[in-house]
Amino acid sequence: MFDFDPLYSTPQVEAVEQFISKHYPLAGPISCRLLQRGLNDVYLVVGGNGEQYVFRLSHRRARGPADVKTETAFLAHLSQSGVPVAASIPTREGAMFVQGYAPEGARQGVLFRAIDGRKPSAMDAGDASANGRTLALMHNAAETFSPDEVLYRLDLEHLLHRPLARIRDSGIVEDAEVRSDLENIAARTAKAIEAFADLTWTHCHGDCHGFNARINDAGEAIFFDFDDGGRGYLAYDLSVFLWAQVSFGRKSTAMWDSFVEGYRAVRPITPDDFEAALRFVIVRHIWLMGEYASRAQEWGSETVGWIAREAHFLRTWETEQFVDRLF
CATH class of the missing domain: 3.30.200.20 (Phosphorylase Kinase; domain 1)
Known part of the structure; x- marks a missing residue:
């Protein structure tokens, strides 16, 4: 008691x-x-x-x-x-x-x-490529994986809509205009993703941002931390690495190019999956915001207060990528 x-x-x-x-x-x-x-x-x-x-x-x-x-x-x-x-x-x-x-x-x-090997470097093209190769190998192997049951389906409900509701319910974003902005960005993103005719589904790692790995002496990226995995969009699994290069003030798109090159050396990427990955950067960021928002009662509103400032990144990414395309 x-x-x-x-x-x-x-x-x-x-x-x-x-x-x-x-x-x-x-x-x-x-x-x-x-x-x-x-x-x-x-x-x-x-x-x-x-x-x-x-x-x-x-x-x-x-x-x-x-x-x-x-x-x-x-x-x-x-x-x-x-x-x-x-x-x-x-x-x-x-x-x-x-x-x-x-x-x-x-x-x-x-x-x-414990895995032997070193931590990946944020600015090492070889490490980025190694992450891409291992993710491609993983997706190839996933084609023959048939689990008895899977608790989580990494669809838009799981990755976007529920996290957005957690942000709203937490009360952290007090500005009604910012809340409306987040809702509108999410709605436009969901509509754009749903417009793709045939996005690939696979069993996802769910958190392949480049650092859930160790680089061994052979230059391979050994993956760990599959806690956020599940059956879902392959484009989302790709997007997490890109998101890690461009979120929170980072601008390391060269590492994304190396990651994609490593992936394509093992497995092709369909044009729709590649284009959708750019959209899923927004989904990933809102997912993370929702994870932190759900912990406000545990970690405190000051610790998760950064969430209220993230609409700017989402607006900027949406404008630059889908109005004046940089890639």
């Missing part, structure tokens, strides 16, 4: 160590260190033999529970298909994920072996 119902609790590191030792056959004693607290809690785990792992404890999010069943099944399929990814490690019972209980409710955990 709690006087205040928690939105989000952070477990003691010792409790996480005990939880992992109970469920996974790692050489002990193990030690944990919290690397990141946010959309998920991520821990570095070191076994008694010095081997390193990463343990991700999923957060409860506005979308609903983590789809770890599909995620880990997809990772296993990709690994078996020769795609460089960080696959999950089975528990003592052979399961690919576990579930624990915090004051706020159930949370899902997945253990991964």
